[in-house]
Amino acid sequence: MLTLVTPPEGLPVSLAEAKAQLGIKVTTVHDAMINRLIAAVTAKLDGESGMLGRALVTQEWTMTLDYFPAEIVVPLPPLQSVEEITYLDAAGEEQTLATNNYAVLGIAGSKRARIVPAYGKTWPATRDFPESVTVSFTAGYGDDEDSVPEPLRAAILLHVGHLFENRETTIVDERTALSVEVTPYGFDDLIAPYRLWGFGS
Structure with a gap:
């Protein structure tokens, strides 16, 4: 059984980095939402239940x-x-x-x-x-975001941007029958080299 004793003090990407990814320069009106998205995407990858099977920040x-x-x-x-x-x-x-x-x-x-x-x-x-x-x-890779491999940081930023722009899991355009996927294009490619598939990996 695994038990988290001390969670990470920070996240793999900063609010400023996420806002730059989104093209948001001045306003703080979306800061709380963006922070929640960073935490949610990080949780998708990090720790015991994360997709990667590894720890990111210490x-x-x-x-x-x-x-x-x-x-x-x-x-x-x-x-x-x-x-x-x-x-x-x-x-x-x-x-x-x-x-x-x-x-x-x-x-x-x-x-x-x-x-x-x-x-x-x-x-x-x-x-x-x-x-x-x-x-x-x-x-974990280290105590701050700069210690986390860039492909993983890029994947988090990519996914945060995707979730920010698409507030629902799937959006279907009735005129074109196009849908927005849950994860953005390129996300899986970025995380694939870091994903542990078997217990012996």
Whole structure:
């Protein structure tokens, strides 16, 4: 189970960038709406339920497991750091696993990182009880919008512009039978290289 502990402090694109995308120069009348659209499009891509299967701006999570598997696959790349691993020992007492007992592979990589026992070490025994192991980790490209890859920022701006101009999901012109798609042309191409399709990706 994944739990968001500390959400991102910012968004992948700023209000000013979105307004520039929309050609809005002075007025602030639409600022609240544009901020909501940025947040909505970001949520479509980011975090546990996002389309990408990854974290964008820095965020802190915990992951609970029922036991220690052969290797722990950490979701939501790119992984910045593993803060700690705690577990319930056979007696039911909470213990913190020393950092020299495990190795983290794939930090800052585009794929999911892995945690394995350090060379010559094995995982400790845990109580046979649900959520006996907790991994606390930090994920995301960085602390501000400039750290997020430009194709993803461009996709967010593209989608924000699309939603701003088309206030309904689908608009049908009865005269031409033309419709406006839910996502704008080019959006899927921009995000495709960053999308994780399988758990082992």
